[in-house]
Each structure stands twice: as C-alpha cells, then as structure tokens.
Amino acid sequence: MPHTANPFDLFWYANRGNSHEQGRALGLLEKDLSKNADDLMTQVCKACLLIQTSQDWEAVDHRQRAIAVALDMIRESRPAVSRQIRRRIEFAVGISLAQLPPTVRLDDVSSGILRHLLSSGNLEADFTPSQRLETHVAFSAVCLAEGEAEDASVAFVAAKELGLEQAVAAFEDYQFLRSAHHGQED
Numbered sequence: 568m569p570h571t572a573n574p575f576d577l578f579w580y581a582n583r584g585n586s587h588e589q590g591r592a593l594g595l596l597e598k599d600l601s602k603n604a605d606d607l608m609t610q611v612c613k614a615c616l617l618i619q620t621s622q623d624w625e626a627v628d629h630r631q632r633a634i635a636v637a638l639d640m641i642r643e644s645r646p647a648v649s650r651q652i653r654r655r656i657e658f659a660v661g662i663s664l665a666q667l668p669p670t671v672r673l674d675d676v677s678s679g680i681l682r683h684l685l686s687s688g689n690l691e692a693d694f695t696p697s698q699r700l701e702t703h704v705a706f707s708a709v710c711l712a713e714g715e716a717e718d719a720s721v722a723f724v725a726a727k728e729l730g731l732e733q734a735v736a737a738f739e740d741y742q743f744l745r746s747a748h749h750g751q752e753d
Contacts, residue, residue, distance in 0.1 A: 658684060661706075678706060
C-alpha cells in the first residue's frame with residue numbers, strides 16, 4: 568500500500584490488487600473523508616472501489632449507490648475542478664464500470680467515459696504508461712462486450728504497443744471478471 572495522501576494513487580494501487588488491499592484502501596479513503604467530507608477525488612475513489620468490491624451481485628444497493636455517486640461526479644461541471652482531476656475521475660469510473668458483469672448493462676456508459684478519455688488527448692500528460700495501457704484495455708473489453716469488434720481491436724492494438732504481455736494479462740483479467748460474474752448468475 569503506498570504511503571500517500573493522494574486518493575488516486577490509493578485507488579490505482581487497489582484497482583489491480585486483491586480484496587485485502589482494496590479493503591485497506593477503502594479504510595484509508597474513509598479516514599480521509601472523515602477529515603474532509605468535501606474532497607471530490609476521495610469521494611470518487613471510494614465510490615469506485617465500492618463498485619469493484621461489491622462481491623454479492625444479488626445485493627446491489629451498495630453498488631448502485633456507488634455507481635450513482637460516481638456518475639454524478641462525472642456529470643457535474645465544477646469550474647473549480649482541474650483538468651487533471653476530471654481526467655482522473657473519468658479514469659477511475661470508466662475502469663471500475665468496465666469490471667462489472669455484462670448483466671449490469673453499463674458497458675455503454677463505461678465505453679462512453681473511456682472513449683472520451685482516450686479522445687481527449689490528455690492521457691500522455693496525466694497518466695503513467697500502466698494507466699494508459701489499462702485505459703485502452705478496459706475500452707477494448709467493453710467495446711468487445713458491446714459487439715464493437717473494430718473499436719475493440721484498435722484499442723487492444725494501442726494497448727499492446729504499451730506492453731504486449733501486460734495488455735494480454737489485463738485483458739484476460741477483464742474477460743475473466745466479467746465471465747465469472749456472468750457465470751454466477753446463470
């Protein structure tokens with residue numbers, strides 16, 4: 568777990584981690600919110616981790632509340648929010664929604680957020696190579712789920728250019744998460 572007060576760094580670390588690391592990150596974010604309840608980035612990161620950690624897909628209340636909070640943050644236009652913060656919000660929400668099972672039917676929302684992030688031209692400035700790769704991979708996964716094979720292929724090629732092995736592993740992770748959750752409901 569990174570020793571940082573930056574909620575986005577905590578989110579990024581926990582995003583690819585196990586449930587224990589995600590739980591610790593949620594605890595740290597909750598502690599930060601107890602000191603500053605108005606911190607937008609901390610609110611978003613907490614909501615996004617709640618989306619990812621809601622393992623009981625039948626009990627949807629926590630997940631739905633988290634998704635509603637996260638999407639409200641994206642839709643709000645706050646002039647005081649910097650471009651970098653907005654991009655990080657889009658990244659966290661898009662990546663988290665991309666991990667949900669297809670039965671939740673938020674692929675079009677996730678792909679729209681990620682498409683906007685990729686087309687904005689700000690990935691190079693605001694994100695690490697691993698985060699750029701993850702954005703392309705998540706976009707590819709949701710495009711594929713929506714039947715947009717051409718867009719999925721273009722995004723996956725872009726991800727492979729950032730690291731072939733990591734892109735393949737991340738894509739398989741997304742496919743596994745989605746199929747595992749989908750399989751539980753069959």
